């Protein structure tokens with residue numbers, strides 16, 4: 001798998017965890033536990049961001065602002081962000097996930113699940 005792509009997926013997972021931390025189910029964890037965990041996650045996020053090319057990261061953040069996420073899986077040839085069927089060249093080449101691709105419709109980073 002493309003190195004930057006795998007880092008973007010890891011970044012997305014971290015962002016999901018950070019978002020979950022703010023959800024009501026985590027209320028019972030207590031403020032201090034939550035803050036410690038959040039600090040840990042943010043530190044890992046920083047390290048990860050440093051390894052992602054700036055241009056890619058900036059685009060990721062722009063997408064995250066617009067859609068709430070910067071990367072989406074493609075399932076059965078369909079982008080899971082905008083639910084458009086993607087051209088087969090994108091979803092069935094021999095270089096699956098070997099290159100950073102974006103959805104031709106919504107522009108989000110995509111990977112084949």
Ligand SMILES: [Zn+2]
Nearest residue numbers: 079082103106
């Ligand atoms: Zn899309």
